[in-house]
Amino acid sequence: MADDNQKAAKCFQAGNKAMEGNNWDMAVQMFSQCVKLVPHNLGYRQLLRNCTKKKYGDNKKGAGGLTMTKLMSIRSKVKKAKQKELWEEADKLAEQGLLLNPWDAQLNVDVAEAAKALDRGEIARFGYAEAVKAAQKDKAIHLALAEHLENRGEYTEARKIWERIKVIDPKDIEVSRKLSALDAMQATRAGNFDEAESSKDVKRNKGADKSQSIEQKSTDLETSLRHEIRRNPEQVEHYLKLGAHLRTAKKFQDSYDILKQALDVSAGDPGVREQLEDAELLLLKHNVDLAKENADKSEDPEARKQVAALSKDLRTRRIEVLSAREERHPQNLGIKMELAKLVMQLQEWSRAIPLLQKASQDPRLKTKALVLLGKCFMYDNKLPLAKGQFERAVPDLNHDTDPDTYKESHYLLARVCEETGDSEKAVHHYGEVLVVDYDYKDARERLEKLQGG
Numbered sequence: 001m002a003d004d005n006q007k008a009a010k011c012f013q014a015g016n017k018a019m020e021g022n023n024w025d026m027a028v029q030m031f032s033q034c035v036k037l038v039p040h041n042l043g044y045r046q047l048l049r050n051c052t053k054k055k056y057g058d059n060k061k062g063a064g065g066l067t068m069t070k071l072m073s074i075r076s077k078v079k080k081a082k083q084k085e086l087w088e089e090a091d092k093l094a095e096q097g098l099l100l101n102p103w104d105a106q107l108n109v110d111v112a113e114a115a116k117a118l119d120r121g122e123i124a125r126f127g128y129a130e131a132v133k134a135a136q137k138d139k140a141i142h143l144a145l146a147e148h149l150e151n152r153g154e155y156t157e158a159r160k161i162w163e164r165i166k167v168i169d170p171k172d173i174e175v176s177r178k179l180s181a182l183d184a185m186q187a188t189r190a191g192n193f194d195e196a197e198s199s200k201d202v203k204r205n206k207g208a209d210k211s212q213s214i215e216q217k218s219t220d221l222e223t224s225l226r227h228e229i230r231r232n233p234e235q236v237e238h239y240l241k242l243g244a245h246l247r248t249a250k251k252f253q254d255s256y257d258i259l260k261q262a263l264d265v266s267a268g269d270p271g272v273r274e275q276l277e278d279a280e281l282l283l284l285k286h287n288v289d290l291a292k293e294n295a296d297k298s299e300d301p302e303a304r305k306q307v308a309a310l311s312k313d314l315r316t317r318r319i320e321v322l323s324a325r326e327e328r329h330p331q332n333l334g335i336k337m338e339l340a341k342l343v344m345q346l347q348e349w350s351r352a353i354p355l356l357q358k359a360s361q362d363p364r365l366k367t368k369a370l371v372l373l374g375k376c377f378m379y380d381n382k383l384p385l386a387k388g389q390f391e392r393a394v395p396d397l398n399h400d401t402d403p404d405t406y407k408e409s410h411y412l413l414a415r416v417c418e419e420t421g422d423s424e425k426a427v428h429h430y431g432e433v434l435v436v437d438y439d440y441k442d443a444r445e446r447l448e449k450l451q452g453g
Contacts, residue, residue, distance in 0.1 A: 020267060074097040240262055281317060
């Protein structure tokens with residue numbers, strides 16, 4: 001996995017250079033490799049699709065009639081793979097077809113359906129969104145996207161799709177019911193009506209009038225910035241200012257959308273790309289929070305599964321973003337530290353250890369990096385190495401400033417000493433824990449056992 005990410009990062013760099021030089025054939029080739037190596041990376045897919053469209057001069061039809069036979073063959077293979085539930089194969093085949101025609105609605109749907117089956121929620125969202133753009137009057141595709149957004153807890157975006165369905169089929173009575181249901185959910189969340197049971201809550205709602213002037217100022221600033229963009233569409237700073245303002249206003253989807261435009265205007269500027277990535281991560285985090293809120297109010301076990309799926313998507317994307325930044329900014333030890341924490345959640349000890357070893361060279365990060373190194377070596381069953389890291393860390397730990405790390409580090413060091421037969425040190429470190437927290441885990445029982453009861 002680490003090798004694939006490294007190879008993809010090199011292809012990404014080559015693709016980025018090709019894109020800057022308008023060498024769309026090379027860019028498509030490089031980003032296609034990125035997608036093959038790291039198929040769960042949303043950014044690679046987006047870049048590949050955008051560059052493929054540029055390759056064909058945004059003609060909305062791709063390579064044209066000469067490739068029709070080849071596309072028909074690919075569609076047939078995709079269909080067979082889906083019937084056999086060979087989702088990875090279906091995804092790869094659909095991507096091959098999209099290299100010939102990135103506007104093919106069905107192939108984009110195929111990518112989305114494969115992604116859903118493979119638990120790649122963000123890729124599925126992207127596939128359906130691309131399909132909707134390509135088939136703006138196809139009700140079935142719109143319904144699929146709306147359902148996917150609702151399942152992800154993205155109710156505002158789901159409502160926008162239902163509004164489009166209403167235009168496509170004005171006679172569909174289900175649309176009005178669905179819009180009313182989504183409105184009720186949004187109103188409940190916005191006003192906390194279901195929680196306003198006391199007079200204190202009522203007074204708080206009355207105080208909402210005072211916030212209207214603040215909201216009006218925010219709206220005025222947004223309107224002004226959008227006006228500046230219309231007047232000077234080539235000046236990227238206006239997009240960045242609007243993106244930052246929308247983020248502050250907690251309009252995370254709007255912030256992400258405007259920064260996507262900023263990236264296009266800036267011709268792929270790395271700094272703008274990082275701001276877009278930050279906006280994307282905020283949007284994903286916001287979706288997780290909404291899903292948790294929904295799960296807390298629901299008894300449906302599927303709601304909890306949805307939280308887990310979205311959280312997994314967020315972690316995967318954070319790892320992708322930080323991996324790329326670690327390549328671009330090798331001197332930034334803070335990035336290495338954050339990336340190490342994430343890959344530790346996946347129990348990828350061999351990947352986390354060198355990152356933490358470099359992070360420990362920063363005096364500000366040294367102690368916590370040593371603690372995390374101790375954990376990695378411990379969980380990787382390299383106890384002598386774990387012991388050395390914990391022993392380097394504990395002298396600099398302070399219970400008053402970070403009690404949790406203090407207790408956990410002394411406890412884990414005691415456990416390692418106990419496992420390696422150093423009972424005297426184990427007793428000492430269990431004692432350090434019990435002095436500040438007499439009921440910490442099983443430290444007291446272990447200490448008494450070492451002391452012979």
